[in-house]
Amino acid sequence: MPNYKITELANKLGQILEKDRVYTDNLRRIAWGTDASFYQKRPQIVAHPKTESEVSEILAECTSCQTPVTFRAAGTALCGQALSDSVLMVAGGHWSKLEVLDDGARIKSQPGVIGAKINQTLAPLGFKFGPDPATIASAMVGGIVANNASGMNCGTHQNSYRLIESARIVMANGFVLDTADTASCDAFRLKHPEVIEGIEAIRDEIRADAEMVARIQRKYSIKNVTGYGMNSFIDFDDAIEILLHLMVGGEGTLGFLSEVTMKSVVKATHSASAMVYFDSLRGACESIVELRRDAFDETNAAELLDNFALKAVSASKYDTPEFLSEIHSDVTAVLFETFGMSQQEVDANIAKMTAIMAKHGLYREVEFTQDAAVIANMWAIRKAVFPLAGSMRPAGTSCIIEDIAFPIEVLPQATIDLQELSFKHGYNDAVIYGHALEGNYHVIFSQNFSTEAEIERFDNFMQEMVELVATKYDGSLKAEHGTGFGMASFVEKEWGTDIYNMMKRVKAVVDPQGILNPGVIINDDPNCHSKGFKPLPEISSIVDKCIECGFCEQHCVAHGLTLSPRQRTAVARVMKRLEMTGQEPEVLKDLQEKYPYFALDTCAADGLCKSGCPMGIDTGKFVKMKRAEYATDTDRKIADFTANNFDKLESVARFALGATDVTRAVIGDGSIKAVTQGLRKVGMPIPQWSEGMPKRGKALPELKTTGDVKAVYFPACLHRMMGTSPANKDQRSVPETIQSLFEKANVEMVSGVKPQGLCCGQPWESYGHDKQADAKSDELSQWLLEVSNNGEYPILVETTACLERMRRACDKRLKLLGPEEFAMQFLVERLAITKIEEKIAVHPTCTCRKLGIVDDLVGLAELCASEVVVPPRDKVGCCGMAGNRGMNYPELNEHGLRHLKEETKDKGATSGYSVSATCEVGLTTHSGIPYKSILALLDRAAVAKA
Numbered sequence: 001m002p003n004y005k006i007t008e009l010a011n012k013l014g015q016i017l018e019k020d021r022v023y024t025d026n027l028r029r030i031a032w033g034t035d036a037s038f039y040q041k042r043p044q045i046v047a048h049p050k051t052e053s054e055v056s057e058i059l060a061e062c063t064s065c066q067t068p069v070t071f072r073a074a075g076t077a078l079c080g081q082a083l084s085d086s087v088l089m090v091a092g093g094h095w096s097k098l099e100v101l102d103d104g105a106r107i108k109s110q111p112g113v114i115g116a117k118i119n120q121t122l123a124p125l126g127f128k129f130g131p132d133p134a135t136i137a138s139a140m141v142g143g144i145v146a147n148n149a150s151g152m153n154c155g156t157h158q159n160s161y162r163l164i165e166s167a168r169i170v171m172a173n174g175f176v177l178d179t180a181d182t183a184s185c186d187a188f189r190l191k192h193p194e195v196i197e198g199i200e201a202i203r204d205e206i207r208a209d210a211e212m213v214a215r216i217q218r219k220y221s222i223k224n225v226t227g228y229g230m231n232s233f234i235d236f237d238d239a240i241e242i243l244l245h246l247m248v249g250g251e252g253t254l255g256f257l258s259e260v261t262m263k264s265v266v267k268a269t270h271s272a273s274a275m276v277y278f279d280s281l282r283g284a285c286e287s288i289v290e291l292r293r294d295a296f297d298e299t300n301a302a303e304l305l306d307n308f309a310l311k312a313v314s315a316s317k318y319d320t321p322e323f324l325s326e327i328h329s330d331v332t333a334v335l336f337e338t339f340g341m342s343q344q345e346v347d348a349n350i351a352k353m354t355a356i357m358a359k360h361g362l363y364r365e366v367e368f369t370q371d372a373a374v375i376a377n378m379w380a381i382r383k384a385v386f387p388l389a390g391s392m393r394p395a396g397t398s399c400i401i402e403d404i405a406f407p408i409e410v411l412p413q414a415t416i417d418l419q420e421l422s423f424k425h426g427y428n429d430a431v432i433y434g435h436a437l438e439g440n441y442h443v444i445f446s447q448n449f450s451t452e453a454e455i456e457r458f459d460n461f462m463q464e465m466v467e468l469v470a471t472k473y474d475g476s477l478k479a480e481h482g483t484g485f486g487m488a489s490f491v492e493k494e495w496g497t498d499i500y501n502m503m504k505r506v507k508a509v510v511d512p513q514g515i516l517n518p519g520v521i522i523n524d525d526p527n528c529h530s531k532g533f534k535p536l537p538e539i540s541s542i543v544d545k546c547i548e549c550g551f552c553e554q555h556c557v558a559h560g561l562t563l564s565p566r567q568r569t570a571v572a573r574v575m576k577r578l579e580m581t582g583q584e585p586e587v588l589k590d591l592q593e594k595y596p597y598f599a600l601d602t603c604a605a606d607g608l609c610k611s612g613c614p615m616g617i618d619t620g621k622f623v624k625m626k627r628a629e630y631a632t633d634t635d636r637k638i639a640d641f642t643a644n645n646f647d648k649l650e651s652v653a654r655f656a657l658g659a660t661d662v663t664r665a666v667i668g669d670g671s672i673k674a675v676t677q678g679l680r681k682v683g684m685p686i687p688q689w690s691e692g693m694p695k696r697g698k699a700l701p702e703l704k705t706t707g708d709v710k711a712v713y714f715p716a717c718l719h720r721m722m723g724t725s726p727a728n729k730d731q732r733s734v735p736e737t738i739q740s741l742f743e744k745a746n747v748e749m750v751s752g753v754k755p756q757g758l759c760c761g762q763p764w765e766s767y768g769h770d771k772q773a774d775a776k777s778d779e780l781s782q783w784l785l786e787v788s789n790n791g792e793y794p795i796l797v798e799t800t801a802c803l804e805r806m807r808r809a810c811d812k813r814l815k816l817l818g819p820e821e822f823a824m825q826f827l828v829e830r831l832a833i834t835k836i837e838e839k840i841a842v843h844p845t846c847t848c849r850k851l852g853i854v855d856d857l858v859g860l861a862e863l864c865a866s867e868v869v870v871p872p873r874d875k876v877g878c879c880g881m882a883g884n885r886g887m888n889y890p891e892l893n894e895h896g897l898r899h900l901k902e903e904t905k906d907k908g909a910t911s912g913y914s915v916s917a918t919c920e921v922g923l924t925t926h927s928g929i930p931y932k933s934i935l936a937l938l939d940r941a942a943v944a945k946a
Helices: 004-016 026-031 052-064 115-125 141-146 182-191 193-207 210-219 239-247 281-294 307-314 322-326 343-360 372-383 385-391 408-424 452-472 484-495 497-510 565-581 585-601 619-630 633-644 646-681 717-721 734-745 770-787 800-809 819-830 846-851 854-864 890-896 917-927 934-941
Strands: 045-047 069-072 087-090 098-101 106-109 164-170 176-178 256-263 270-278 301-305 332-340 398-405 431-435 440-447 709-714 747-751 795-797 831-833 836-842 865-869 911-914 931-933 942-944
Touching (some): 004 052, 026 045, 026 565, 052 069, 052 164, 052 256, 069 141, 115 141, 164 239, 176 182, 182 193, 182 239, 193 210, 193 239, 193 497, 270 281, 270 372, 281 332, 281 343, 307 322, 307 332, 307 385, 332 343, 332 372, 398 452, 484 497, 585 619, 633 646, 633 770, 709 734, 709 770, 734 747, 734 934, 734 942, 747 819, 795 819, 819 854, 836 854, 836 934, 846 854, 854 865, 890 917, 911 934, 931 934, 934 942
Parallel strands (some): 045 087, 069 087, 709 747, 911 931
Antiparallel strands (some): 098 106, 106 256, 164 176, 270 332, 301 431, 431 440
C-alpha cells in the first residue's frame, strides 16, 4: 500500500483535482502500469488533470516534496517511457483541443489529440501532419512530439523537431512558459536566469569544439532519438528556442507540453504504391540504396518486410496474396510509395524506380497501383506488422521490439549482419522490417523472461547489437521510438562520454530536482534495460496474443471511465501471476473484488475493440467468458428459466411498463429518476430511469400488407414490449411505421409478427450464457426458414444488434437485412421521397460499424433530410447502452454520450435517428432531442409512387 508520504501527496492532489481523478487503489494503479512496451511498473498515484493550471499545481506540489512524475498520453510507447512507480500523470482524452491555423498551414494542438485526427482535419485543406508513425491511428500528439516519433515518410525533414514552432511548457516547478509569447519568455528569463545561463553555457562549449559539432551533425544526418536532441545547440542560438527543441524527443524528462504549434506539410495530390517482392534480403537492400541515391529523395517511402514479417502478415485478417504461403526463406518485400503533384510526375517516378528494381533480383514483376482501397490495405498490413509479429510469439513470452538506424550506404551488409546476429542468439524467428529508405529498422523477437538464463541471453544479444549498430556502423540505437528504459543503459556508448556528460548537464539545468521521468534518458544503472519486465502468463486463448499495444482503446466506450480492453487483459494477467506465485495476497484479494465491476460489468462487449486490433482480438468475447465464470448457480438457473419462459416474460414486461406509465403520469420523469437513483444508492438492483425511457408497447396484431415483392418483417423483442418515448409524441410505433412503408412501397409482408418467446439469443450471449443463446437462435432459425420459404424471401431485421447475432448464429440460407439495408435495397426505388427541411442527427450503432453498413444508414438519412449530422467517431462512438447494460450501469451510457449534445442539439439538430431501440433511449436522454428509428424518417419523407 502507499506509504505515508504518498498518501499525503495523494490527498493534496485530490484537493487540486476532483477526487475521482486521482487513483490510489490497486486495480487502477496496475491498469495504468502497462503500455505497449515489454516493461511494467506500478504507479503509486495516477492523476488525470484536465487543465494546464492543474498540471502546474501538481508539478509544484511534487517538486516541493521531491516526488517523481511521469507523463503519459496514449500509452503506445514501446520503450517504457510512459511508465512510473511514483506519480503517473495522464494527459489523454481531456486534452483533445485542436485548432487549425492559416487555412491548414499550421495547427495548434493539445497533447491528447490522436495523430490521425489531425490528418482527417487537414486533408480537405490540402495538408497533412508531418510525423507519420505506424501508430498514428492511436498515438497522441503529446507522445509523438515527446518521442520525436517519425514514421514512413517524414524522415528527418518533416518530424516534430523540424516542424515545431512554439509550445506551452509546464516546467518542473510549475512555471508555465509560452515560447510564442514575448512577455512569457521575458518572465521566464527573469525568474529562471540559471536555466538560460546553463543552456547558453552548454551551447557555447559545444560550438567551441569543432570535433563535437561535426559528431553531432553526423549523428543527426540519419534518424536519431537516442538521448537529448543535441542538434538544438547547433541549429538555434536563442536559449528558449534551444529549450523548445530539447523538449522534442525529451520524453517528458524536461517539462510537460500542454500545447504545441506546428507547421503542416503540403499533401501530394498524386501517389502510387507497390508491394515489390525480391528474391533476397540483400537484393532488396541494394535496390533501396540505389533508389535513394539515383531515383528519389526521402519524401517517398520504402518499407521493408523481411521473410518472417511476411509470414506474420500472411496469417492475419488482412487481404494478402495467396503465393505468400509458397515463398522461399529469403524472399523479402518492400512496400514502395511515390508522390507527386501531377500524374506525369508519378508516372516518371514509377518508370525510373521499376528499372532500378529490376536489376536486383525480383521474385515477381513490379505492379504499382493507384487504387485507394488496395493501397489502404497494403499500408494497414505494414502498420500492423509489430502486433501481428507479436501475436506469433509462444504463449507466455514477451514481444521485444528494437528500433535502430544505419547510414544508408552500409544498409545491405548491416542488415545481413543484424539478421545473423539474431540467429546467433537463438532468435530464429526475429522479424526485421521498417523504414529502409532511412536505414531505420525495427527488430521484433519473442523472449521468455522466466529464467536467469533467458534474461542473460537477452542481455547478451542487446550488448552485441549495441556494438554492431553504434560501434561498427556508427548508427543510431534509437531512431524514432524514444530512448526509454530499453536503451538508457547505452546512451553513453553511442555518443561517447563528452557528449553524454553534456546531456546530463541538460537534465540538471532544466530539471534540477530530477523529478521528471527519472531514469528514462539519463540512467546510471548499466542493467536498467534488463529489469522490470512485464509478465505475460496465459489467461485465455482469446487474449493471450495481446501485446497491450493500446490500439483498441479509442474504440472502447469504457476507456476513461473504468478499464480499456488492454487494461482488462493486463489486470487479469497480474491476477493470474499473483495466483501462481502466492505473492501479495491482499492485493490479489482486492483485485478479485473490484475486477467484476471495472472489467466485466462496465464493458459494453460490443466487439469494437476488435476493429482497432491488428490481430482481431475481441476482448468482448473474453469478458463474456469471464461473466460466465463469475456466474453463480442461481444466475445459470435464471438464464435457463428466462430462455424457457421468454413468451410469458414479454407479457410481464409490458405490464411493468404499463404500471410505470401510470406513475410517470402522476409524478413525472424527474421524480421517477430521483426515486430510482435513491433506490440504486441503497443497493436495489433496478435500472436507472431516464427521460428517454419508453411507454408500454402495444400487443401487436398480425401485420399484413400486399404487394408484388415478398418480404418477412422480424420485429425486435423490445418493440413487442416497449412503445415510443414520450419525447416522440407524434411517432407511431416502429411496427406500425414498417407496415406503412410496406404499403407505400407495394411490398407484401408475408409475416410481420413472430410468435411470443422467439429471440435471437443476444441477451443471453451478452452474459456469457452461450448454451441458452444458441438454443434461442436455433429455435428462431427454424421459424424464419418456414416463413421465408427456406430463405427465398428477404428478412427485415428491425434492430442491428439482433442482425449481427443472427448472421453469426442463424441458418446461412436466411437473407437477413438491417433496416437501412432493406430500405436501400427494397424500399427507396419504390417510393417517392421528398427531403424534409430539417437538420437531423444520425447515430451509427456498434453493429452498423461491425457489419459495414454505416454508409447505408447515412445514405438513407441524406435521401430524406436536407442536412444530416453524424458526430465524429472520436466524440461519439458506442453509446454504452449495450442492451440493458446502460440502464443497469447508467454511468457507462453517460460516459459514452458525454459529447453527444454538443455534437447534435448544440449544432442545430432537432431530431435524431438510429437503428436500435435501447440505443435510442440513451441517445434521447443525453442529446436533448428525440431519437427514433431511421425508418420513421423514411416514412415521414416518402409517399407511394404515383
